[in-house]
Amino acid sequence: MKLLFILLGLILLIIGWFYLDFTLGYRKHLKIVRKLETPILQGNFDIFPHGKKLFADYFDELKNAKQHIHVLFYIVKNDPISQEFFEILKGKAREGVEVRLLLDRIGSFSVKKKTVASLREAGVYFAFSNRIKLPYLFYSSQVRNHRKITVIDGEIGYLGGFNVGMEYIDEDPKLSPWRDYHLKITGESVSYLQQEFFVDWQEYGEKVPDVTKYCRMLPKGMVRQQFVPTEAGQLEARHLNLIKMANKSIMIGTPYFIPSKKIFHELILAARRGIEITIIVPFTADHILVQEASYRYLRRLLREGGKVYQFKNGFYHAKTIIIDDRLCDIGTANFDKRSLFLNKEINCYFYDEEFVARFKEVFVKDIHDSRPLTLSDLNHPNLFRSVKEVIAGSISYFL
Incomplete structure (x- = not known):
């Protein structure tokens, strides 16, 4: 019993150190990060x-x-x-x-x-x-x-x-x-x-x-x-602005769909105001738990009328957001919390409708190489998947 208490104490100490280390490190990063972007x-x-x-x-x-x-x-x-x-x-x-x-x-x-x-x-x-x-x-x-x-x-x-x-x-x-x-x-x-x-x-x-x-x-x-270029949370505000400016449609391509609370809330509001939301994610995962971490968000979007496609012609690792056929974002950032809050990323925002139309042809081709994901797919009883979803949800920030 004494050994058990010692082990429990060590585990709590390690968790406490992780939390303190991460919190203080993030605060320091926020103080020194600079906002950098090019002109048009x-x-x-x-x-x-x-x-x-x-x-x-x-x-x-x-x-x-x-x-x-x-x-x-x-x-x-x-x-x-x-x-x-x-x-x-x-x-x-x-x-x-x-x-x-x-x-x-x-x-x-x-x-x-x-x-x-x-x-x-x-x-x-x-x-x-x-x-x-x-x-x-x-x-x-x-x-x-x-x-x-x-x-x-x-x-x-x-x-x-x-x-x-x-x-x-x-x-x-x-x-x-x-x-x-x-x-x-x-x-x-x-x-x-x-x-x-x-x-x-x-x-x-x-x-x-x-x-x-x-x-x-x-x-x-x-x-x-x-x-x-973004780091230390700067990308979240960028994504929020893109979603808010949509009048007709939002298309998202990402290997990992694990949005922040604010971004997901804004996507739900967009769906409720009639914005057509289309998302491509991989059918095959390249990392453990990343699919399971996305399911809670994808279920909600499907209930709100969003369309979700799983890419089946290989592995989908692309990163893009297309707004209303008039603006698109192509870059290094995934649509997940790690890219939003932890990684240093750089994205390219296009304000040229002709280029957006040309790029959209690539995106639509990828939809054709995908299968629709349905609520019945995600709600089919599966104990192993459910356990993985719980674990993934608890560590989604770091996936």
Whole structure:
């Protein structure tokens, strides 16, 4: 009995430490976070929903770089495509091209010390972002840099949902084909994306004395848009504004549908005022409990007249919001609490109806590759699922 009380005391102590660590860490983060967003820009954008086509184009552009390559990823694996990626970067660095690579410390945990050493030996400037650090070990372990940015020669940019690994080019039997949305960018928007890269690089990598030398005066493109990086809860207000401005329809694509209380309340109000709500989520999950965490929200939306589709042609990892066929958001943020409150994200907001119409064709194609989710599907008795839903609901903030 005495041992039981000791164990119980230790568990309570650990829980208390987690709570205190997280609370104080979040408060400190709120004090230092800055609101950053670009003005309305005009760029040119290509949409890549397939990994093989994206990486064929991406690797070609990397190989053609003449001056500098600046890359930020959340995940880079230790597998054949990741090694090919590293070899390209090392080769360009040996040619005299300035190469900077910033990877999230936990997301890219499989990148070995030997790999990092070989990159640096070849001349690549390398750094890990968002390392776990004192005094808030638990909080810092949860705040991840989920952004994916590449800028090549100050003229070509990439931004979106793909990371670097075999699953992203359809080489994972369970999750293939992988469906995502990634943007290739040219025009004046690239210079601002370059600046956003250096915001993170200056925090974690070697300081750069003059960032402005990398930013070029580029011609305006055809599409009006804006980059918005977020962290420490900033994304919630953005999503709330998007939902409130809808007059006809809201379309959401996300691998993880775990909204905050405020956002879900606003979605319910939108449904009740006659807004058509359409959501695409995966049929197959890539993480434990994420589907079960979404079910309580999806049931309520279905009762309110919303439409929910489960993508069946592979794994759906895309992130988007489309409002009234006149505005859309494509970026790195999932529609979940982790992206809303913990991760560093960057999204691209488009204010161009022609581009929105072009992108909506991709989204509608994904609806056609999905099956409708019904209330009967979610309410069918299943004890194991019900237990998982309870567990998922209690830790949904961290999924």
